[in-house]
Amino acid sequence: MEINDLTPAEQRLWRAFATGTAVDLRDTGADERAIRARVLRALLLNGPHEPGEIAAMKIAGARITGPLDLRYATVESVVRLSHCRFDEVPDLSGSQLKYLNLTGSRLPGLASARVRVDGGMRLTSCLFRGPVRLGGAQIAGALYLEDAEITAPAGTEDPVLQLHQANVGEDLCASRLRTRGEIRLDGARVSGSLRLEEAELSNPGGRAFHSEALEVGANVMCRRLSAHGRIILRGARIPGLLDLLYCRLSNPGGTAMQASSCVIGEVWLRKGPPIEGMLNLRRTQIEHLNLEPEMLPDHVRILDLTYTSLTPHVPPEQRLPMLERDGDTFDPHSYEQLTAAYRRSGDDRAARLVQLAKQRRHRSTLSWYGRLWGHVQDAAVGYGFRPLRAFGWLLGLLAVGSVAYALDPPPPLKPAEAPDFNPVFFTLDLLVPVISFGQEAAYAPEGWSQWLSYVLVLAGWILATTILAGVTRTVSRQ
Structure with missing residues (x-):
């Protein structure tokens, strides 16, 4: 030119x-x-x-x-x-x-x-x-x-x-x-790092951000991100931080964020409005999860989600709904993960409550007789996580039996050889199957008191079995 x-x-x-x-x-x-x-x-x-x-x-x-x-x-x-x-x-x-x-x-x-x-x-x-x-x-x-x-x-x-x-x-x-x-x-x-702070991504009803198998050397910074549409991070590898503080994620009627099968060092999901749409974290491995329960949507997928630590430390009553929003499938792994997180923080009471919720959720998947036996264990000892409840039942039954037999003592089988009647120890003989005080073998209740004795014997065996099951579960857990 x-x-x-x-x-x-x-x-x-x-x-x-x-x-x-x-x-x-x-x-x-x-x-x-x-x-x-x-x-x-x-x-x-x-x-x-x-x-x-x-x-x-x-x-x-x-x-x-x-x-x-x-x-x-x-x-x-x-x-x-x-x-x-x-x-x-x-x-x-x-x-x-x-x-x-x-x-x-x-x-x-x-x-x-x-x-x-x-x-x-x-x-x-x-x-x-x-x-x-x-x-x-x-x-x-x-x-x-x-x-x-x-x-x-x-x-x-x-x-x-x-x-x-x-x-x-x-x-x-x-x-x-x-x-x-x-x-x-x-x-x-x-x-x-991938930096998307204060970004506005809009594709309502479609994919706003699609990144399968994304590899980032450091962090993904999305603080105050606003996304209308589906965010896909399936298979991402993020060794550092995934920062989702103050984010607005919205995809009503669909998946708002899918971060399944990922390996992430740390996730912050806090201080924003509740997510509109489903959150999918299935099969993801996270070293530290900083998750505010208030941000979770009504539908959460966390099957095989693994995390080492969980913050902020909130009562288990605020965390358990997250485990119950993953459809109708019972996933024991989710309860074990939450239990382990509370134990690492030193909150054994919260860990026991999560385990109790796990047993109750599992009960709903059993046959009718399994559910019946589960209700008995729950009422008796809280599946072994509330052992003091069994002593309350024992004391209550002991008081009922002692008063009843004191008002209407059973006749002795051999009056000449029978020990002096004691309503308290007679009731204990009926309730505790492995201990004998010599009262049950010496006296034979009649009429309504005989039916009461059957009830006490049956209740004693049920309590003993549930206590044993709870102790065995506790020992195996430790």
């Missing part, structure tokens, strides 16, 4: 390129800002160079006309097109760049699948009116999307931000990102 073919704005850019001088067109008239995309392409691929200078394209406030086609090109210079307006979608697919900065620009979209950037890629405060395609991108530095807005025309089914199989060498910074459509990060790898 001959220099004489260039407009005044293009001539300024052409002369500045060789030395990397910045060109700012924001103070010029609208007609003086236009730069043809083919001029940018010619500069980036075959632009002039001066000895001892580093060529770079630095321009602000330009209007880029025509398609910028850099497919599979190798660009050796820095590219900074800030606060520019693109009439057509730039195509950087398969290209190799040193550094790309589009801060504050307005674009109808961005085609950059499999792009390679040796440094960082800055899309801060950009306004995209079409999909941003970065699938398979290899970015050695950080990817910046802070304060960016990405939407797509009505009827577009593709994700508005495509980062599947992308590899980011440092952080992926997307604080205050606003999207209207799906974000896809399937198989993406971020060596640093």
